[in-house]
Amino acid sequence: MGSRKIPSDKINLKLILVSGKTKEFLFNPSTSAAEIAHNVFDNWPDDWGSCPVDKGEVLRLIYHGRFLHGNVTLGALNLPVGRTTVMHLVPREHLPEPASQDDPKQKKSGSRNCCSCTCCSIV
Known part of the structure; x- marks a missing residue:
C-alpha cells in the first residue's frame, strides 16, 4: 500500500x-455508490487499460459479497474514516434481485426463478 497518508475525514x-x-x-463518507462509479469512470486509471x-x-461496487445500490453512502455502510476499505468494481447493467426465502411471488405461484429459467413443480 505504500506510505500514502489517508486524511482522517476521508475513506480510502x-x-x-x-x-x-x-x-x-x-x-467523503457522504459519497454514494453511484457517485463513486461516476468518479471512477471519469478518472479511469491509465494502467487499468x-x-x-x-x-x-x-x-x-461489490462490498462483502453484495452489490451496492446507487444511493447507499459510504457512511451508511459504517466504513471507518481514515482507513482503507476494499471493494470490487464490475461492469453490470442491472443489479440482481435480492434473494429472499420469504418472497411472496414464489409462494403464490409455486415456481422458482433460478439463473435464466423458470422451474415449476407439477402436482
Missing part, C-alpha cells in the same frame, strides 16, 4: 477489477 477505497488490477481513491463500459452508470 481500494477498488479491485475482475482482472485483479487495483487502484485507491479517496471519498481501456474502460469496459461507455457510461459510469454500468459500473457496480
Whole structure:
C-alpha cells in the first residue's frame, strides 16, 4: 500500500477489477455508490487499460459479497474514516434481485426463478 497518508475525514477505497488490477481513491463518507462509479469512470486509471463500459452508470461496487445500490453512502455502510476499505468494481447493467426465502411471488405461484429459467413443480 505504500506510505500514502489517508486524511482522517476521508475513506480510502481500494477498488479491485475482475482482472485483479487495483487502484485507491479517496471519498467523503457522504459519497454514494453511484457517485463513486461516476468518479471512477471519469478518472479511469491509465494502467487499468481501456474502460469496459461507455457510461459510469454500468459500473457496480461489490462490498462483502453484495452489490451496492446507487444511493447507499459510504457512511451508511459504517466504513471507518481514515482507513482503507476494499471493494470490487464490475461492469453490470442491472443489479440482481435480492434473494429472499420469504418472497411472496414464489409462494403464490409455486415456481422458482433460478439463473435464466423458470422451474415449476407439477402436482
